[in-house]
Amino acid sequence: MHIRDIFKNQRTTFSFEFFPPKDEAGVESLYATMADIEDLKPSFVSVTYGAGGSTRQRTHDLVVRVKRETGLEPVPHLTCVGHDEGEIREVLERYASVGISNIMALRGDMPKEWPANGIEPFRHFKHAADLVRSIQRFNAQGGHTDRRGFGIGVAGYPEGHPATPNRMTEMDLLRAKVDEGADFIATQLFFDNRDFYDFRDRCELAGIKVPILAGIMPVTSLAGMVRMAELAACVRYPAPLQRALNRTGGEKDAVRRVGVHWATEQCRDLLDHQVAGIHFYTLNKSTATREIYRTLGVRDSTGLV
Secondary structure (H helix, E strand, O other): OOHHHHHHHOOOEEEEEEOOOOOHHHHHHHHHHHHHHHHHOOOEEEEOOOHHHOOHHHHHHHHHHHHHHOOOOEEEEEEOOOOOHHHHHHHHHHHHHOOOOEEEEEOOOOOOOOOOOOOOOOOOOOOHHHHHHHHHHHHHOOOOOOOOOOEEEEEEOOOOEOOEOOHHHHHHHHHHHHHOOOOEEEEEEOOOHHHHHHHHHHHHHOOOOOOEEEEEOOOOOHHHHHHHHHHOOOOOOOHHHHHHHHHOOOOHHHHHHHHHHHHHHHHHHHHHOOOOEEEEEOOOOOHHHHHHHHHHOEEEOOEEO
16 A cells, blocks of 8 residues: 555554564564564554665565565665665566555665775765655656555654764755655654654754654663664663663563553653654564553554544
8 A cells, every 4th residue: 555545544653663684584483473463453564674785685575475475564675775776676666566565765874894895885876865766766657556656755863863963954854855755754763752843843844744753662671772772873861761771670571661661651642742653663573562552542553442
């Protein structure tokens, strides 16, 4: 289903993000996890894309399998890293051929192996806006059975992007992605809703009118917090959350309870403030998200009970 139809039919979207494992055993385990959330009827599930090609093929294969064998709506990530126009077209043609309707268009992270291999990873697509433009060019050429072509999502950063310390320039780059044809924005994870609301207001001031989905990742372990900080360099842990975690003394179950409770309260407040959607970063697990759903009273992506 095209993302525009999803937003038209659902007052609030609920979506999940997964990343392809490094081996086939992990792929099977992840597929089982993804199939397990099918009963929640999420609006869509997104699948990340390895920088420099490390997990690209697994992303392609997993997305196609999910589309063919489940009722989930997969939204694969596609990045600028190491691609030229012809390669992007090949990926889009494959996805279009199996009925995939939407793409997350991202700049992507700098590969760890660069510049040792001597290849400039962004030589063809410098910014995500360039990738959005390429996808829209494919759409205009009638490459998809849906006359509208692929729906396109892009990333937003409520707490700022580490590569763009100038927040005004950062908003200009985001506006460029929307102007090139992005249909929605999914934000990086955050732990203080005030950062999201300020970001949403700044988007409105910049003339950005597309739906903005709030990125939520519940803390389920102290080690996971460190990993989050590595994955999202600008992530900020509010002092009240840190104090609550400190009170647990590091006891695993207590840490998890605090993290799930904090994320649940974030979601409740976001829903009270008419968020367009909530995008859960799952770390390939569904149990915490299920708990949040149950506590919020979410039935499925078609509405709230």
